[in-house]
Amino acid sequence: QKEVEQNSGPLSVPEGAIASLNCTYSDRGSQSFFWYRQYSGKSPELIMFIYSNGDKEDGRFTAQLNKASQYVSLLIRDSQPSDSATYLCAVRQGSGGYNKLIFGAGTRLAVHP
Amino acid sequence: AAGVIQSPRHLIKEKRETATLKCYPIPRHDTVYWYQQGPGQDPQFLISFYEKMQSDKGSIPDRFSAQQFSDYHSELNMSSLELGDSALYFCASSLGSQGIDIQYFGAGTRLSVL
Numbered sequence: 737q738k739e740v741e742q743n744s745g746p747l748s749v750p751e752g753a754i755a756s757l758n759c760t761y762s763d764r765g766s767q768s769f770f771w772y773r774q775y776s777g778k779s780p781e782l783i784m785f786i787y788s789n790g791d792k793e794d795g796r797f798t799a800q801l802n803k804a805s806q807y808v809s810l811l812i813r814d815s816q817p818s819d820s821a822t823y824l825c826a827v828r829q830g831s832g833g834y835n836k837l838i839f840g841a842g843t844r845l846a847v848h849p
Numbered sequence: 850a851a852g853v854i855q856s857p858r859h860l861i862k863e864k865r866e867t868a869t870l871k872c873y874p875i876p877r878h879d880t881v882y883w884y885q886q887g888p889g890q891d892p893q894f895l896i897s898f899y900e901k902m903q904s905d906k907g908s909i910p911d912r913f914s915a916q917q918f919s920d921y922h923s924e925l926n927m928s929s930l931e932l933g934d935s936a937l938y939f940c941a942s943s944l945g946s947q948g949i950d951i952q953y954f955g956a957g958t959r960l961s962v963l
Binding site: 768770772777778779780781782785824828835836837838839840841842 | 905
């Protein structure tokens, strides 16, 4: 079992809809959680990060964290075709400032007009 | 704003050759991470450096070595290259000394081993 699990998709949603991406992790000691967007052949681009239980909103994006359930999600409102990409969930273990990220396999999102 | 700079962007090597990848972190960032991403795979952590010292080590082959220099740039040296080393290699940097653990990624080096 991978330490960070994501549904590989593809997740197909119509333009303007809400896309919901989910991620579970196995290490209860995990402190910080990140969502990166990656276009094919490009580098991961940070979308959101969340440290505390609850919701965190930034524009069209909302990250949700539930440490008791070891679950983190990303909601994308008003999805646009330009949002079509692979979304990587990443978990940082430990509390130091220089700990590696453990990535999930990524969920491929396709937003169709 | 300045980003993480990686060079070269593309590299083609033959089997058993060596390769050196370079990474220049965001100014004032003191921590550098190297990740390897194979085709269709998620990024896999290789190694990291904090204040020029190795801080963590992942699934990095013994054929690979890396270091961080006094100006905080880092180099990943790869020897006896194998076909399976063909991948995207990303460098990321963060400001680890402040406990700010957000990692920003460079554009990557695409290594092709023929």
